[in-house]
Amino acid sequence: MKFNFLQISDLHLGLKIKGIDRLNYCKQALLKAFKIIKEKQLDAMIVAGDFFENDKIYREDIEFLNEVFELIYPKPVIISPGNHDFLAPNCPYDEKLLNILRFKGWQENVKIFKKPTFSYFSFKNVNIYGKPCLSRQMRAFDKIEDINPSKINIAVIHASRINFNPEGKEIWHPFEDSDILKSGFDYIALGHYHNYSEIYDDSGIKAAYSGSMVPTSIYEYGKRGGLIVEIVKDSGKTKIETEFVGLSDFSIKKIEISASQNIEKVKNIISTEITESDAPQDTLFILKIKGMGDLNISYLKELFSEHKILFDISEFTKFDIERFERLKEISPETTIGLFINEMLKMRELAKDEEKQIIEDALIYGLDAFAGKTLIPKFYD
Numbered sequence: 001m002k003f004n005f006l007q008i009s010d011l012h013l014g015l016k017i018k019g020i021d022r023l024n025y026c027k028q029a030l031l032k033a034f035k036i037i038k039e040k041q042l043d044a045m046i047v048a049g050d051f052f053e054n055d056k057i058y059r060e061d062i063e064f065l066n067e068v069f070e071l072i073y074p075k076p077v078i079i080s081p082g083n084h085d086f087l088a089p090n091c092p093y094d095e096k097l098l099n100i101l102r103f104k105g106w107q108e109n110v111k112i113f114k115k116p117t118f119s120y121f122s123f124k125n126v127n128i129y130g131k132p133c134l135s136r137q138m139r140a141f142d143k144i145e146d147i148n149p150s151k152i153n154i155a156v157i158h159a160s161r162i163n164f165n166p167e168g169k170e171i172w173h174p175f176e177d178s179d180i181l182k183s184g185f186d187y188i189a190l191g192h193y194h195n196y197s198e199i200y201d202d203s204g205i206k207a208a209y210s211g212s213m214v215p216t217s218i219y220e221y222g223k224r225g226g227l228i229v230e231i232v233k234d235s236g237k238t239k240i241e242t243e244f245v246g247l248s249d250f251s252i253k254k255i256e257i258s259a260s261q262n263i264e265k266v267k268n269i270i271s272t273e274i275t276e277s278d279a280p281q282d283t284l285f286i287l288k289i290k291g292m293g294d295l296n297i298s299y300l301k302e303l304f305s306e307h308k309i310l311f312d313i314s315e316f317t318k319f320d321i322e323r324f325e326r327l328k329e330i331s332p333e334t335t336i337g338l339f340i341n342e343m344l345k346m347r348e349l350a351k352d353e354e355k356q357i358i359e360d361a362l363i364y365g366l367d368a369f370a371g372k373t374l375i376p377k378f379y380d
Contacts, residue, residue, distance in 0.1 A: 001125045001233045003152050006037050008226040008247070009048035009191030010212040012084060013065075014056030017218065019308065020284060025250040027064060029214050032247050033226060034071045042228065044075055044123070048191025048210070049082025049133055049158025054091050059101050062092050069107045078121060079112045080130035082158035082191055083172045087114060087132040117143050118155075126152045129185065133158040133173045133192075140175035147184040152233050155183065158191040161209075166193060180207045186238045187231055194220055196227075196244060205240050214248040218286055218310060224248040253277060254286045259293030259316050260360055262353075266295060267303065274307060284308045289316040292363055293356075324362065336369055 013026050037045060052061065069077050081087040090097045093112050098105050106112070111121045113130035120129040127148065140159035147153045159173035172192060180188055180199050188199075188207035194216060199207040210227040212220055225247035232239045255273050257266055270287065274280045287309055289295060297311055324340050332341070343362040350358055367373075 001152055002230065003044075003123075003126045003154070004040075004042050004228065004230040005044040005046050006033055006042055006226050006245075007046045007048065007156075007189045007208070007210045007229055008033060008213050009158070009189075009210055010050045010082075010194055010216065011052065011214060012050055012212070012216045013052035013061060014058075015053050015216055016056075017215070017284075020250065022214065022250070023061075025248060025282075026214050028249055029225075029247040030065075030068050033213075034068055036228070036245060036247075037072050037075065040228065042075075043126075044128075045072070045077045046128070046154070046156050046189045047077065047079040048156050048189045049080055050084040050191060051079060051082075052085050052092065054084065054086055054088070057092055059103065062098075062101075062103060066104075066107055066110075069110050073107060073109045075109060076121070076123065077107075077110045078128050078130065078156060079110065080156040080158055080191070081112065081114075081132040083133050083170070087112075087134065113156075126154065128154045128156065130156040136170070136172050138173060139179070140173040141179040141183055144183060149184075149236065152231050152238075153185050154187050154189065154231070155185045156189040156191075160192055161190075161197075161199070164193075164197070166195070169193070186233060187229060187240055189227075189229070198242075203238075205242060208242060210244075214250060215252050215284075218252060218284065221252050221254050221286075223251060249279065249282045250284070251279075251282065252284045252286060254288060257287060257289045257295075259289050259291040259295055260356055261293070261295075262356060263295060263299070266300065270300070270304060270309075274304075280307060284310065286310050286312055288312040288314075291315070292317040293359070294318065336366070339365055339369075 011026055016022055081093060085091065087093055095105065113119060113132055115131060116134055118129050118131050120127045140157055157173065159175050160171045162174050162176050165171060177199055181201055190207055190209045193209045194212040196211040197209050198205050208227060212224055213226060214224055223246045225245050228243040228245055230241045253273065255270060257269060273285065277283050285307060289311065297313065301311065324344060327340055343358060343365065347355055347358045
């Protein structure tokens with residue numbers, strides 16, 4: 001027996017990132033996903049929740065989804081609702097709302113888990129189990145019905161992996177790794193966490209998060225997409241292979257810059273990162289400037305204005321000569337005052353390439369006086 005499918009989750013259709021046409025990127029990603037299913041002759045698509053944002057999806061978005069679902073008809077699209085496409089009255093999964101919108105309803109190949117406990121859809125030698133994410137506290141793997149070991153058994157669920165929860169991520173439908181390993185399922189498609197990760201034992205992979213299909217925030221770096229999963233079961237033995245496939249044309253790339261570097265070096269770093277990007281026109285660059293220096297942010301913004309760049313200056317402190325002059329004047333006869341005075345004199349007489357070293361030495365010295373941990377800087 002063999003069954004293969006494309007696993008996706010956390011598309012969050014309707015969610016916006018400032019300055020980015022995210023809706024268009026989401027639609028492009030979906031079209032690419034269905035193209036892969038057809039070209040690779042996969043058996044199904046499995047969606048592990050948060051397909052859209054309940055309060056930010058419109059009739060035309062639902063109509064678009066129905067149109068793309070039809071592209072692979074009669075192959076099934078299996079959806080297990082999450083905490084953002086929450087299964088509730090007046091959500092797009094609710095037939096009453098669809099009637100109000102005069103929407104004909106989802107395609108026949110779209111199967112949505114709506115019962116509060118595990119149920120399943122059966123396809124030849126495959127049973128696909130799931131249940132909607134309805135509670136923060138309810139355990140993900142309670143009350144599992146008897147599983148037929150002669151079939152391929154897959155579960156799809158939107159849930160939080162305890163002890164591996166990303167910082168700031170809400171706990172929904174919690175489970176422990178032991179719940180996965182003793183569940184009896186051959187494979188579990190997971191949603192909720194936006195980065196790819198696996199759960200496995202000695203026999204191989206047992207479950208995986210495919211991650212967000214398209215970036216949902218400025219902190220989701222790297223490629224985004226889905227998983228092609230192939231399950232082969234023979235004489236009670238199961239073999240699972242997974243392949244990550246990039247689906248999002250839009251990506252986010254982080255560039256870290258030391259504020260102590262001169263402007264020419266910073267320009268070269270940014271230019272190189274942009275040039276080496278696969279598709280700079282579809283990339284949002286997050287430029288994180290760290291430390292103290294005199295970088296001209298306005299100049300950099302103007303220089304690279306044709307690209308999508310956000311400047312993160314949360315850890316940047318402008319090198320302020322006036323600030324040091326004030327510190328010197330407050331306590332001119334103290335050790336700190338004398339030190340600042342001598343360092344500023346040296347800076348005034350230094351050549352341009354030496355000024356950065358003297359500025360760093362001044363900051364080092366003040367940190368040392370304050371008992372702070374010194375973080376080394378390096379130069380070519």
